[in-house]
Amino acid sequence: MKVREYKSLQFNHLQWQVFPLSEEAILLECDQSTPIQTIHICSKQIEEILGEDLLDIVTAYHSITVFSKFSMDELIQTLNGSIRQIAENKNEDSSSAIRIPICYDFAMDLDRIAVHTKFSKDEIIERHISATYQAIVIGFTPGFVYAEGLDQALSCPRLSNPRSSLPAGSVGIGGNQTGIYSLASPGGWNIIGRTPMKLFDKNLRPPMKLALGATYQFFSISKDEFESWES
């Protein structure tokens, strides 16, 4: 029982371990050192290769889970050895970054972050707004995006008691992770501000403004601008 039972697969010059996750989901896992951007590209390519046969796909840090009608062997056969050009990730340059308004007047935990980081409030905001963030994983709630790019000096431990309800658009820092609460939900991250931009709209397809790999930057708005914002 100590041996992991899996099959393996060569795809995009990467070695993947393959496991069944459910009757219709197959987990493809690659080495932990693989950059998330490479996983995003592989995930996109699997979508293209499987086309209509793909029912759903969940892309995570070192894994891609494929929901399809294919058996494990059929999926391995379809993907094995398939080598596609790993295109440069176009989103990486900051000129294509999505600009997201943020109002820092809605911060709930600036004091906490200040105590923890020993920066002044202005310094915290300055460091937060000058960074470029990249959407790397979706999870937690519908449309919630975990992002990379937080100035690590702003890392701040999660609240010991999560809030039972945060408004949609709350921008959070949890440990060294960051993200924007796409829907009103409970949450244990430090809230540094809020955006009036609707990042998740259930009536749109795709419902999310930030696709995996998308980069974004914040720009500061006043409370008045926040109230009158139309996204």
Place this chain on the structure above:
Amino acid sequence: MGKLKVLKTSPLATVQDFGRFGYRRYGIPHCGAMDRVSMIHANTLVGNSEASAVLEYALAGMSFEVLDEIQVSLVGADMLVDDQLFGPKARVKKGSVLHLSKPKQNYAYLAIAGSLRAKIDFESYATDTKAGFGGIEGRTLKKGDVLHVDGSSPTDPQESPFVRAHEDITSIRIMKGPEWGTLKELPSTRTYQIDSSSDRMGIRLAGDPLEAEYQEISSSAVVPGTIQLPPNGIPIILMNDCQTTGGYPRIGKVLDSELGKLAQIKPGKSLRLLL
């Protein structure tokens, strides 16, 4: 057109169907009826298609005032019409009071002939109370809500024999999960009790811990039925409303065909997980 008003609600009364498929890529949970077999049974009894939206409730009984004649069926509880016992189906006239007893197991299903007017989000009527999707305004039913039913059932009502065998210790069939290899003992060597904190998100168990080489995994996909092993060694079984990713080792998965049976095991009762 049928119409009924909620007089007394149960804390977990929601509109459900087979749930959402294909949107886990956006972090959208599956939701849907916890016990599909009972849901299908209720629909079949009134002649609805198997996938029609139904009312699922738990923990306590419910009452309705019928404002326009309806034909209903109830699976998993007893039904009283103006204090008279009916079942499993009844035609209820305008002005009557329909009372549904507390579910005999955990979840009961009320089907109403025709199509229940509710919100569709991501191709499903299923209520997701956390995200506010589907059902009646994406929430649990409350006193005063009026449910509308359009049209009538498309087919003749069917009698469908459905009896779930009663077992003292329920055996639940599972398959191995990606982190099965971290286990030092087989899950089948344990008898677990259902913990009362179980809900639509997940089923918590009580029992002796399983020995495993614990490793935290980086957040990766999970599905309803995924058996997670947290550091305390006592498995948690994720259910319909679970998130799309999780960070605990996935030692196995309850087979889809067993999920309804599992959902109905009452708190305190025993089960075994068998490969």
